[in-house]
């Protein structure tokens with residue numbers, strides 16, 4: 001089929017006929033190669049309006065906490081980690097982490113996203129005690145902690161299976177997992193950029209285990225490693241397959257999908273990268289927007305797609321809201337992993353996110369980690385005073 005025929009079919013998608021109209025991998029590759037951006041945008045926006053609360057764009061008031069930078073995985077694109085024994089290593093104390101959460105509580109936040117390196121020096125009991133301590137001292141904050149690769153590291157240190165680790169951490173108060181570390185779930189790309197991270201199946205298995213325990217999960221994707229369009233579609237396809245399987249088995253799956261281009265500005269990835277053609281590293285705004293639009297069309301069973309302002313800036317994130325994204329991400333308050341490789345903007349105020357959303361033509365709505373909407377009076381006041389364009393039809 002041509003890109004035109006594929007988009008015509010996708011434009012007639014509804015929740016009722018979604019199974020018959022599911023996009024194949026070949027169709028998605030054709031869109032990457034040939035569909036014009038404005039056509040992709042229009043079709044993806046139509047899909048987003050059919051899938052979500054049409055006039056609403058959600059956002060979350062939260063804080064990122066990167067509790068340790070010690071890591072043994074040595075991802076080629078990472079400028080955040082330090083190997084064990086390095087003079088710049090750190091691991092935050094319970095009090096330091098707790099104080100950060102108190103600052104979040106003071107601005108009315110509802111979730112922390114806590115992730116760090118794979119630190120072999122930390123015992124399993126430390127994680128259990130930390131979560132129990134935070135659960136007692138910050139009962140209203142959702143604790144989304146430790147991405148799949150950290151869970152794997154904890155499993156290796158403790159000798160417990162990853163399912164046991166997840167289950168015991170859940171008992172201590174863990175609410176969900178960050179979706180980090182998926183990057184590109186394709187063997188050839190993964191073995192090039194993070195050989196020690198292991199096969200894509202590991203990330204997928206741990207996410208499935210988390211979903212089987214009713215933990216909140218999201219899926220991520222980093223583009224720009226010199227991968228092919230087929231690689232990108234393979235990544236999306238693996239996410240979609242797991243989503244289908246988890247929804248049918250456990251009744252829950254990924255809440256959302258978040259993609260961004262690898263940050264190359266201040267890291268040494270280009271120099272350290274061994275295999276790929278260096279000329280194809282990175283992905284600019286147009287490629288990012290195309291990827292968001294195709295993801296929205298392809299991932300027909302994932303309800304929410306997030307726009308990434310930390311990596312793309314608020315202006316491009318605003319455009320992503322017209323390419324199929326329905327969520328503006330979160331305030332973050334701090335970020336040390338991706339920003340170590342190039343982004344300078346690591347925090348956005350609630351007001352800034354609200355204005356960004358209104359100026360894109362939508363109504364901002366605060367949400368929690370599970371995308372439950374939480375209305376606020378400030379938003380209503382802003383909407384009365386800020387000019388808002390007519391949304392894309």
Ligand code: SF4
Nearest residue numbers: 071073074075078117
């Ligand atoms: S991306 Fe994560 S796992 Fe990879 S080196 Fe950095 S901290 Fe370690």
